[in-house]
Amino acid sequence: MARVGVFICHCGVNIAGKVDVARVAEEIGRMPEVAFSADYKFMCSSPGQKLLADAVKEHGLNRIVVAACSPKMHLPTFQKTIAKSGLNQYLISMANIREQCSWVTEDREQATAKAIDLVRRQVKRVAHQDPLQDVAVTLERTAVVIGGGVSGIQAALDIADGGRKVILVERTSSLGGKMAQLDETFPTLDCSQCILTPKMVEAAQHPNIEIRANTTVNKVDGYVGNFEVTLERRPTYVDATRCIACGLCVTKCPVGDVPDEFNAGLGKRRAVATPFPQAVPAIPVIDARYCLKLTKGKCGACEKVCPAGAINYEDKGAEETVKAGAIVVATGYQEMSPAVYTEYGGATYPDVLTGLQFERLVSSTGPTGGKLVRPSDGNEPKTVVFVQCVGSRDPSKGHEYCSGICCMYTAKHSLLFKHHVPDGQAYVCYIDIRSPGKNSEQFVRRAIEEEDVRYIRGRVGKVQKRNDGRYRVYCEDTLVGRPVQIDADMVVLSSAVEPNADAAKLAQTLGISYDADGFYTESHPKLKPVETATAGIFLAGACQGPKDIPASVQQGGAAAAKVLALFAQETLRKSPQVAQVDPFACTGCLTCAYVCHYSAIEEKQVAGRQVAFVVPGKCQGCGACAAACKNKAVTLAQFSDDEIFEEMMR
Amino acid sequence: MSAPEMARDPKILAFLCRWCSYAGADLAGTSRFTYPPNVRIVQVPCSGRVDPVMIFKALVEGYDGVLVAGCHPGDCHYGTGNYHARRKLAVARRLLETVGVHPDRMFFTWVSAAEGRKFAEVCTTFAESLKKFAGRPKTLAREALAK
Numbered sequence: 050m051a052r053v054g055v056f057i058c059h060c061g062v063n064i065a066g067k068v069d070v071a072r073v074a075e076e077i078g079r080m081p082e083v084a085f086s087a088d089y090k091f092m093c094s095s096p097g098q099k100l101l102a103d104a105v106k107e108h109g110l111n112r113i114v115v116a117a118c119s120p121k122m123h124l125p126t127f128q129k130t131i132a133k134s135g136l137n138q139y140l141i142s143m144a145n146i147r148e149q150c151s152w153v154t155e156d157r158e159q160a161t162a163k164a165i166d167l168v169r170r171q172v173k174r175v176a177h178q179d180p181l182q183d184v185a186v187t188l189e190r191t192a193v194v195i196g197g198g199v200s201g202i203q204a205a206l207d208i209a210d211g212g213r214k215v216i217l218v219e220r221t222s223s224l225g226g227k228m229a230q231l232d233e234t235f236p237t238l239d240c241s242q243c244i245l246t247p248k249m250v251e252a253a254q255h256p257n258i259e260i261r262a263n264t265t266v267n268k269v270d271g272y273v274g275n276f277e278v279t280l281e282r283r284p285t286y287v288d289a290t291r292c293i294a295c296g297l298c299v300t301k302c303p304v305g306d307v308p309d310e311f312n313a314g315l316g317k318r319r320a321v322a323t324p325f326p327q328a329v330p331a332i333p334v335i336d337a338r339y340c341l342k343l344t345k346g347k348c349g350a351c352e353k354v355c356p357a358g359a360i361n362y363e364d365k366g367a368e369e370t371v372k373a374g375a376i377v378v379a380t381g382y383q384e385m386s387p388a389v390y391t392e393y394g395g396a397t398y399p400d401v402l403t404g405l406q407f408e409r410l411v412s413s414t415g416p417t418g419g420k421l422v423r424p425s426d427g428n429e430p431k432t433v434v435f436v437q438c439v440g441s442r443d444p445s446k447g448h449e450y451c452s453g454i455c456c457m458y459t460a461k462h463s464l465l466f467k468h469h470v471p472d473g474q475a476y477v478c479y480i481d482i483r484s485p486g487k488n489s490e491q492f493v494r495r496a497i498e499e500e501d502v503r504y505i506r507g508r509v510g511k512v513q514k515r516n517d518g519r520y521r522v523y524c525e526d527t528l529v530g531r532p533v534q535i536d537a538d539m540v541v542l543s544s545a546v547e548p549n550a551d552a553a554k555l556a557q558t559l560g561i562s563y564d565a566d567g568f569y570t571e572s573h574p575k576l577k578p579v580e581t582a583t584a585g586i587f588l589a590g591a592c593q594g595p596k597d598i599p600a601s602v603q604q605g606g607a608a609a610a611k612v613l614a615l616f617a618q619e620t621l622r623k624s625p626q627v628a629q630v631d632p633f634a635c636t637g638c639l640t641c642a643y644v645c646h647y648s649a650i651e652e653k654q655v656a657g658r659q660v661a662f663v664v665p666g667k668c669q670g671c672g673a674c675a676a677a678c679k680n681k682a683v684t685l686a687q688f689s690d691d692e693i694f695e696e697m698m699r
Numbered sequence: 700m701s702a703p704e705m706a707r708d709p710k711i712l713a714f715l716c717r718w719c720s721y722a723g724a725d726l727a728g729t730s731r732f733t734y735p736p737n738v739r740i741v742q743v744p745c746s747g748r749v750d751p752v753m754i755f756k757a758l759v760e761g762y763d764g765v766l767v768a769g770c771h772p773g774d775c776h777y778g779t780g781n782y783h784a785r786r787k788l789a790v791a792r793r794l795l796e797t798v799g800v801h802p803d804r805m806f807f808t809w810v811s812a813a814e815g816r817k818f819a820e821v822c823t824t825f826a827e828s829l830k831k832f833a834g835r836p837k838t839l840a841r842e843a844l845a846k
Contacts, residue, residue: 145740148728160736644747
């Protein structure tokens with residue numbers, strides 16, 4: 050006989066402000082199943098949990114209903130509480146009377162009536178819940194880190210320093226990510242590569258880190274502790290095991306007009322190349338789209354000069370499957386193409402650049418060796434206009450969100466410009482200056498006050514190319530309410546930070562969710578910033594939302610800490626929410642096996658008949674089999690037909 | 700329920716998958732998007748867990764409509780559960796028709812964890828659409844299924 054204890058939480062005024070909680074407790078107390086019913090200000094507080102624990106003992110309760118916030122928030126809290134007082138932790142159910150009731154219902158009377166009904170359903174349900182035991186599963190203490198930018202590098206190094214193996218997967222041929230493309234960093238003007246490359250080298254030399262360059266994640270099977278990650282290396286036509294990184298192939302390659310991605314499309318590179326001098330690994334890659342041997346079948350210069358015999362035109366790439374207990378996703382972002390802003394000429398005028406292109410242009414490893422010149426004629430620009438919020442804070446053509454980093458990198462760009470062209474004049478057209486980081490506001494003030502950068506508050510309407518090769522920028526100074534025209538030699542657009550083009554595809558491969566903007570969703574926006582809703586998969590860096598370098602590094606470290614904590618467990622326990630087949634009701638049709646996404650259902654001989662059998666370690670508890678079984682022979686623990694039917698009854 | 704009462708606020712049972720749509724409903728709450736108070740949510744691990752029998756049973760039980768919501772195509776936490784749901788519930792719609800229940804009493808849609816507003820809108824418009832059935836008993840359904 051169920052003796053249900055019911056606890057109604059006020060959640061301060063969040064619930065009690067709309068719901069007559071005392072009346073809910075009183076009405077529910079009349080149900081025959083209910084042995085104890087009470088309301089309390091904050092059930093999740095220590096006194097609230099003590100109230101629960103004491104009542105279990107005092108009233109001999111054997112089932113618990115807590116009516117409070119979403120179970121996504123506090124179910125684990127209350128499970129732990131009842132487990133401590135000797136009840137099986139799965140003999141509890143939560144009525145979500147905050148998110149589903151007090152917060153979405155206007156009328157107090159209706160909200161109270163709804164709350165009573167929501168709690169009543171959980172009382173009915175909980176009476177049908179059975180005590181369950183967690184399933185023990187194995188734990189592979191290796192992590193896969195996807196993305197070799199600064200965030201992924203940090204995560205990999207921290208996990209590796211913690212004594213665990215890491216496989217660091219990078220899509221391009223070198224670690225470094227966006228940070229490797231930067232010249233100097235705000236607000237200290239540290240040389241970006243000078244602080245990044247030691248970390249890249251450390252990752253490459255770390256005994257616990259294996260780097261997989263030119264590699265993408267193709268498929269992910271399994272679950273926390275037991276992922277099987279299928280990696281695909283694209284063909285590079287250079288055998289990394291033989292290459293001695295001498296660079297002869299690059300110097301002898303006759304194809305020299307390949308657009309240079311590392312330089313954001315400015316400048317050219319060879320068909321066989323390393324992206325930048327400090328690349329890690331330093332193995333060149335042949336670009337099959339441009340290589341004469343691979344496109345036309347003639348040339349072969351690189352093969353002839355290679356002293357190590359590393360060139361292999363027959364390379365087909367490779368696929369491997371690795372086992373991992375945890376995955377860190379650190380895939381970063383891409384800069385939005387300014388092509389939709391035709392009024393700015395971002396994709397058409399040669400001297401209208403994106404922020405990243407400007408970065409390459411002033412970088413000593415860039416296409417001009419660090420000489421700031423106009424791509425169109427090679428002359429030094431004397432007047433530069435920086436246009437803020439190109440694609441950010443603009444839901445009509447770009448993104449609704451603020452990209453977060455542009456205000457600061459533009460202040461930096463204006464300073465870099467002044468350092469290259471001391472007699473030049475920089476203008477920044479902005480909507481608002483957002484500089485909340487440490488020393489950030491001072492940095493912006495430095496640009497304005499010390500370097501005389503003119504900040505004009507207003508959105509740029511148009512950039513027009515003039516016959517003399519200069520650009521007329523039409524803007525409005527909204528502080529004086531006057532239209533402004535500036536004739537500039539160069540215009541730099543702060544293109545928005547946006548998710549990678551294939552971010553959604555990777556999310557689907559991993560089984561993690563992403564928000565309306567396409568950034569990966571953390572498990573809780575405040576309290577679980579690096580976890581995803583999928584156990585064992587963590588986030589770091591700008592793939593979760595626009596971020597500067599310090600924040601990306603912090604998240605990399607935080608994700609690593611989560612992975613190390615997971616790996617420190619002796620045994621991993623998995624939710625008992627698994628399906629079970631009643632062999633005597635099963636007809637052996639195996640429709641269940643057909644719908645099972647995890648191949649968790651096998652055939653088994655029971656009492657002379659072939660029937661279905663669920664492997665508990667593989668089952669993820671989705672319940673597709675239970676819904677598909679015509680004979681109702683499959684029961685999903687925690688979501689049995691009985692439990693669902695009881696809960697839905699009016 | 701009497702016809703005028705239903706015309707006011709139809710009773711809806713909503714099966715929401717835990718990973719996307721239930722979180723979407725939570726977000727509707729966090730964002731304070733109100734929706735009709737007669738919506739009752741049952742959490743399921745996946746929309747693929749929803750058995751057509753649950754829908755029939757709900758209608759027999761006296762709900763005016765049943766909403767099933769899962770992750771968007773490609774976003775299913777369990778890979779393919781929402782596709783199974785879509786196929787199964789397409790068949791369920793035809794079954795409803797066969798037993799004389801208007802198939803529009805059932806509504807299947809995608810609601811992501813980020814779509815709090817969409818969830819509230821779906822509830823509101825579905826409730827509105829059910830008002831056209833006010834005063835029309837699900838007689839056939841009762842006869843066909845209650846036995």
